Amino acid sequence: MDDLAARHHDAPVDEESRAALAAQDLELRIVANDDADGVVEWLRAMERGFLASEPKEEHTRAVAERIVQRRLAGVFDASGPLPGLPIGTFASWVGELTVPGGGGIPSCAISMVTVAPTHRRRGLLRSMMAGELRVAHELGVPMAMLTVSESTIYGRFGFASAAYSARGRIDTTRVRWTGPATPGRIDFITRERFREVAPDLHDRARRAMPGEIAMPVGHWDRFAGTRPDAEHPERIRALQYTDAAGELQGVALYTVRENEADFPRSKAHLLRLVAATADAYAALWRFVLELDLIGEVEASELAVEEPVFWMIGDRRAATVTVRDHQYLRILDVPAALTARRYAASGSVVLDVTDPFGFAEGRWLLEVDADGTATVSTDIPEGLPVVRLGVAELSAAYLGSVSLATLTAAGRVEATDVFAAARLFAWPVPARLSFWY
Template identity: 55%
Template structure:
């Protein structure tokens, strides 16, 4: 489906729109180090980061090997070799209720402040969406630094993340005792094990995607261009059958005034089953000389909340995290399982014209569904009629936000919101355990 994506030409429609404004949309060749370094410096500036050092640029080139990198250039600018807009993309797999769906991951979206309000962001985003749709990819996805920007392109927040601050002295472990064993391992060993364990665990968590190969070093503390990664400590959980089913990476920030009140920060945790989950969290909650534990990119419904004696020991902050954008309604709806039986007549609007239409979704009691175009003037008598935008349908897609909630908020209209919510719901809240 996506073979040769790195070398596809840029979207011609967006290229022409920008050319009419004196700007040039073009790919950054993977073998042109100078062009990529210039792109990287523009990306760093766009995210308010420092100029990259030569070693950091070399590491970024390595990490970007699987990404389709695009820039917008101003030939009349003081630095025409540096893009005034950046974006990157690659094909991935998205875990969805009951299955896996191909998706188009988008990242590194920046526009130079000197070139705001010239249509650069819209042209880049629409180019990516049309490219993915032309490749037959039914979904696009991204994580965002600014939450108000992407609804205009049809994206909706579909998976929230929770950040925990846990007073471990107050928490008190009351959860189960796992039957496997815990061992410290090197960061290199963690780097070797993490992709396999993550891929085994990922299908059970709607909203997760394949971690790009080059992103692992940042997650587990083995990036050669980051000097403080030596502080990362790694622990593995091995089940009684000898299989490693859980991993955690964390670092300690010592409290110089009172060493017994140090801070532990979790940078990565993956658990394939309940035993691994309980073992790793108990280890963290009972760390010696630690008064506070912090962890981010967690599920909004972490079981560990019910494994501690005092839930008020946890201060939990929730925000939207993973945004989805359906590009093929029929393929996306047919690609997931459903929380209950029912027939939905979906009237979907899409201001970009990419994925609007009317669709009939008939879900069985076993969670499977048939999806067909809705061409009749009237919906079937047993159908719940739902009027929704593509952004709100994308938000509901993983089952984390109820259609009834969006109906109460005035975002969607349905003849029976509760019945529609039961069909589209799912028993596992969506999550994404990292940024990309």
């Protein structure tokens, strides 16, 4: 995995995309992470694409130091007045995605995708995306993944939301704790201590949760406000939970906003809760929900079936909004489908179309009694057949959406919809607890 990540990071750009852009007098190239000036320009272009102000030097330096794992592709227009400032940015790195059954699959994470407004809708994103997906595919990376600013952009490239996220607002005046009592203790810690211990806890937690990925290294300082350019880090409170044996099992970060007109109606924002055990989860949530003077707790990137909604006595104390979140795109059908486990056995033929060709073909998926799959192209007669695009297969991959729903929506055709739906279903709902 580390070797694959390194080979992906250092691979040259895709020749087909380079040539297509060169035909428009544009240059596609990789900006080396140790090219300090080049990375600053790349970041300035990326920030502008996401509507941020012109970044200060302290900010770009802090971010640059924290994205060295990322491969930074840029498109440059030498004919403009600022030839060193890219007009297209595209970051990627190979990280581990947890799949149903608890295993991990190397996946190409994509982020920081922008095209300058001066060059929009001329196919730059398409060229970067096709080229970078080809690089990942040729290296044998079986999956690509991203979180999106707009849900309309990436379906055409074969991506679909495979894990959803929930934003919850909990009226704490209605909460009566019905979750388990917990034997450990909660203590305040410094933000620096959170920064130090959270990565290991996240690694323990995310390996049990389909849809979660290894945390990009730079994220921890951003969460904890421990980056030199952090704005108002003093507002962030950090907590830890240690179990009855004194072992650290969870941490959390939150902020509060005082309501001067009505103190007991002040608000808390739970920024992050990382729990490696059910105890730690319950204890940290309970602590935040029972804070004095807090009338509402808000949290985002929760699971759609977040256990806390079943711990608050009054389900309507929580107002929940659900949104598409973790987008996947299968690049290698046999590698992806054999990496996950299945909760039912059976065989189905998948007839897959793919705009870029990577997943295209007729595949026989056979799952044995212990939930292990094999995939082949040797197709016997008489099996149920599912016809679907790679986006629909990717949507169903973690089990978040049933193939029966996608069939009802006209996105999938199946000769035996329940056979196919049963095979892909998974009892643990997928989630992703952050953006990347």
